[in-house]
Amino acid sequence: MTAPLLEIAGLTKAYPGVVANDTVSFAIRPGEVHALLGENGAGKSTLVKMIYGLVRPDAGSMTLEGAPFTPAEPRAARAAGVAMVFQHFSLFEALNVAENVALGMEDPPRPRDLAQQIREVSETYGLPLDPDRLVGDLSAGERQRVEIIRCLLQDPKLLIMDEPTSVLTPQEVEILFHTLRKLSAEGTAILYISHKLEEIRALCDAATILRLGKVVAECTPREVSAAHMAELMVGKSLAAPARAATPPGAVLLKVTGLSLEPATPFGTPLRHIGMELRAGEILGIGGVAGNGQDELLAALSGEARTTPGTIALEGAQIGALGPNERRRLGLLCAPEERLGHAAAPDMSLTENALLTARLRQGLDRHGFLNWNGAQAYAEQVIAKFDVRTPGAHVAARALSGGNLQKFVIGREIMQAPRVLVVNQPTWGVDASAAADIRQALLDLAQNGAAVICISQDLDELLEISDRFCALNEGRLSAPRPARGLSMEEIGLMLGGAHDMHEADGEVPHVPA
Amino acid sequence: MFRLEKRPMPSRVWIVATPVIAVILTMIAGGIMFAILGQDPVEAIRIIFLDPLFDERFASFSRPQLLVKAGPLILIAIGLALGFRAGIWNIGAEGQYIIGAICGAAFGLAFYPSENPLIFPGMVLAGLFGGWAWAMIPAVLRTRFRTNEILVSLLLVYVAEAILASAATGFLRNPDGRGFPGSRNLSQHPGTDNLELVAGTGMHWGVVAAFIAVIFSYVLLNRHLMGYQIKLAGQAPRAAKFAGVNPTRLIVLCLGVSGALAGMAGLFEVAGPAGQISIDFNVGYGFTAIIVAFLGRLHPVGILLAGLLMALTYIGGELAQLMLGIPASAIQAFQGMLLFFLLALDVLSNYRVRIGREVAA
Numbered sequence: 001m002t003a004p005l006l007e008i009a010g011l012t013k014a015y016p017g018v019v020a021n022d023t024v025s026f027a028i029r030p031g032e033v034h035a036l037l038g039e040n041g042a043g044k045s046t047l048v049k050m051i052y053g054l055v056r057p058d059a060g061s062m063t064l065e066g067a068p069f070t071p072a073e074p075r076a077a078r079a080a081g082v083a084m085v086f087q088h089f090s091l092f093e094a095l096n097v098a099e100n101v102a103l104g105m106e107d108p109p110r111p112r113d114l115a116q117q118i119r120e121v122s123e124t125y126g127l128p129l130d131p132d133r134l135v136g137d138l139s140a141g142e143r144q145r146v147e148i149i150r151c152l153l154q155d156p157k158l159l160i161m162d163e164p165t166s167v168l169t170p171q172e173v174e175i176l177f178h179t180l181r182k183l184s185a186e187g188t189a190i191l192y193i194s195h196k197l198e199e200i201r202a203l204c205d206a207a208t209i210l211r212l213g214k215v216v217a218e219c220t221p222r223e224v225s226a227a228h229m230a231e232l233m234v235g236k237s238l239a240a241p242a243r244a245a246t247p248p249g250a251v252l253l254k255v256t257g258l259s260l261e262p263a264t265p266f267g268t269p270l271r272h273i274g275m276e277l278r279a280g281e282i283l284g285i286g287g288v289a290g291n292g293q294d295e296l297l298a299a300l301s302g303e304a305r306t307t308p309g310t311i312a313l314e315g316a317q318i319g320a321l322g323p324n325e326r327r328r329l330g331l332l333c334a335p336e337e338r339l340g341h342a343a344a345p346d347m348s349l350t351e352n353a354l355l356t357a358r359l360r361q362g363l364d365r366h367g368f369l370n371w372n373g374a375q376a377y378a379e380q381v382i383a384k385f386d387v388r389t390p391g392a393h394v395a396a397r398a399l400s401g402g403n404l405q406k407f408v409i410g411r412e413i414m415q416a417p418r419v420l421v422v423n424q425p426t427w428g429v430d431a432s433a434a435a436d437i438r439q440a441l442l443d444l445a446q447n448g449a450a451v452i453c454i455s456q457d458l459d460e461l462l463e464i465s466d467r468f469c470a471l472n473e474g475r476l477s478a479p480r481p482a483r484g485l486s487m488e489e490i491g492l493m494l495g496g497a498h499d500m501h502e503a504d505g506e507v508p509h510v511p512a
Numbered sequence: 513m514f515r516l517e518k519r520p521m522p523s524r525v526w527i528v529a530t531p532v533i534a535v536i537l538t539m540i541a542g543g544i545m546f547a548i549l550g551q552d553p554v555e556a557i558r559i560i561f562l563d564p565l566f567d568e569r570f571a572s573f574s575r576p577q578l579l580v581k582a583g584p585l586i587l588i589a590i591g592l593a594l595g596f597r598a599g600i601w602n603i604g605a606e607g608q609y610i611i612g613a614i615c616g617a618a619f620g621l622a623f624y625p626s627e628n629p630l631i632f633p634g635m636v637l638a639g640l641f642g643g644w645a646w647a648m649i650p651a652v653l654r655t656r657f658r659t660n661e662i663l664v665s666l667l668l669v670y671v672a673e674a675i676l677a678s679a680a681t682g683f684l685r686n687p688d689g690r691g692f693p694g695s696r697n698l699s700q701h702p703g704t705d706n707l708e709l710v711a712g713t714g715m716h717w718g719v720v721a722a723f724i725a726v727i728f729s730y731v732l733l734n735r736h737l738m739g740y741q742i743k744l745a746g747q748a749p750r751a752a753k754f755a756g757v758n759p760t761r762l763i764v765l766c767l768g769v770s771g772a773l774a775g776m777a778g779l780f781e782v783a784g785p786a787g788q789i790s791i792d793f794n795v796g797y798g799f800t801a802i803i804v805a806f807l808g809r810l811h812p813v814g815i816l817l818a819g820l821l822m823a824l825t826y827i828g829g830e831l832a833q834l835m836l837g838i839p840a841s842a843i844q845a846f847q848g849m850l851l852f853f854l855l856a857l858d859v860l861s862n863y864r865v866r867i868g869r870e871v872a873a
Binding site for chain 2: 301302303322323324325327333335337340341342343344345346347351354355356358364367368369371395
């Protein structure tokens, strides 16, 4: 057994009211792919921020290659050989790949040399990327490659990756894993943060599981089941969403030939979308972000009006109706962006209950608002969906992402919709809350409503959907029964994503 | 090093405390300025804030002036605050105020020398309509052509001033005025005069309208769907659209209401305290009302108090000019400080200051 590359002993960090990390200890060996597992709020981010020099620990020590390691800032961490790829990219869309990489370097080489280096690294590690392309034109997967290559140029000993696969297609995930395995074989250690258990089982050599700031277990992912790791993470066994098979009912929502120009220059146009949604079914719509998900939700919610004859709810044409008229007819939506779209950040939960529930819950009379009624409704949602908050008077922005999401989904479900459209219903939500939300969607369908679930989480879609379609560049594929669909087939349906295949030692060359 | 940390909820204490602290800081900074100008700072501050109300020599004249000046400020600021809450920036209330005054005065003068009691209500409606119509120009341009209402409404102030000059020297000029610019005196003619309702208080119909506007605006913002939509549109435009708020309707409504109230304020002023349409009867109430709206936190009750405070600094400022010879521009700088400190301190209601350098997780 080789000596550990990074050893962490008794690391503790407390914030007012919460201990984010409580005497956390573990070690990473050179070349090891080490998973850091935990629910949201378990302390993963704080831990890696301490390693990367963004946060200073209150107590405990870190040792890198046998020497004490106390990075005061990210620059010091980078100099010591620690690199990090964040979940959210920090790239300038108007600059090209090489310029973006140069911006992140301490003393960048001359542009021509840098472009050459980028080509070499991207060739070596099978990450196809042209240094002259504008970042604005790149897919999410390609943008991530820019960040990875920026790190690799520093020749790191330890590479930290925060939820790297959340924006990737299955094929892109394969490419990424190939790269990471190669790095690992060369001796680079990788600290891999994720909550996707199957990925961790496929990739990682060791896993440290955090719960409420403490290390609760260490395991070898290949040797244990995903369910076991989930239990360690959550601290209790999770019931898989249960559902009884129901025969599909009458067609509730019918979309035919829906095309829509985007409202903003950076939006995606919708092209000839057609679908049929029956009572009692859940239609899963998968796809990588930015392929028209927001636009599709806007077209269904009524935020964007569509040409007549394209959207029918229970036989009635609704393309020209606004959001409230559609709500009156029973078509409800929960958008992806919780703060600012589904809810107003600075308003209380009571005020946010009013946002969509006014009509169906009768919360106004001749325009005069029934605040008591709104508060009562907000409290019902809070109670029924286990929203953790001191009360309905709290501002939406004070809630954690998962709690606000439960409130937003609960607010729609408790209005007894005929059709519910949700976009990314469990994004950033911890595992047990996500399971609750999925179960609530299944129950809703069970009771005869129809649900459209737009999501990038393919496991989630396979778990709850009856039928599955892929949304790609504004086009919707034909639906297929979700049962028995393999990841490969889904990957092909999602297809069309930018260069799927690994570069076989060759970088696509664009003449200057 | 100081660091700002966002509060999970806006602090109620600070929302109330910041205007008070801003006033105190203005007194301190203003006092320093007055001291540099060679005046006794304590005396200057006393003359501005206390003498207009409590000094026996001035109070009989100054006290009624408080309501006379606060009335139009409050009336205009209430309308502006609705728009500001919705993220609709009407900067041209001064123009709507002028056009409202011209329309109302023209209506009254059209019936001269009739003393019919219906003329004054008609003038109020004409003033209201004039201000509304002037505000509809930026509203229509914004909703149809996506022009910026800040620029359009502001530039229309200068157009309105040109129309005012033409009215005072041309179509509304007093035919019996021996060629001097300015209209007939409305306040000295029964039927067109905006009376002082209670002698010695400065209370006129415009002040009554301002109080009514405060109450209506309070009910609208706290109890009515329209007020909810206004707040929602200002705080989270995307959520507002999701909630079914029609942005076009909201723009037309907010600009219309603020224009109508400013137009009414103009009429009350021209038929009362100012007395006649003259080239410079407007004294910048439309602009000062913007300060009043923010000083009052865009809240109806806050605006009521802020309007009174602002009126006080006007009256006290004039008194200080008179008594101490402080230049008018120093008084304006003093009023500017008030807005500056208020906006600077505003940060504290949403952020707390931490000392030390650290990045939060």
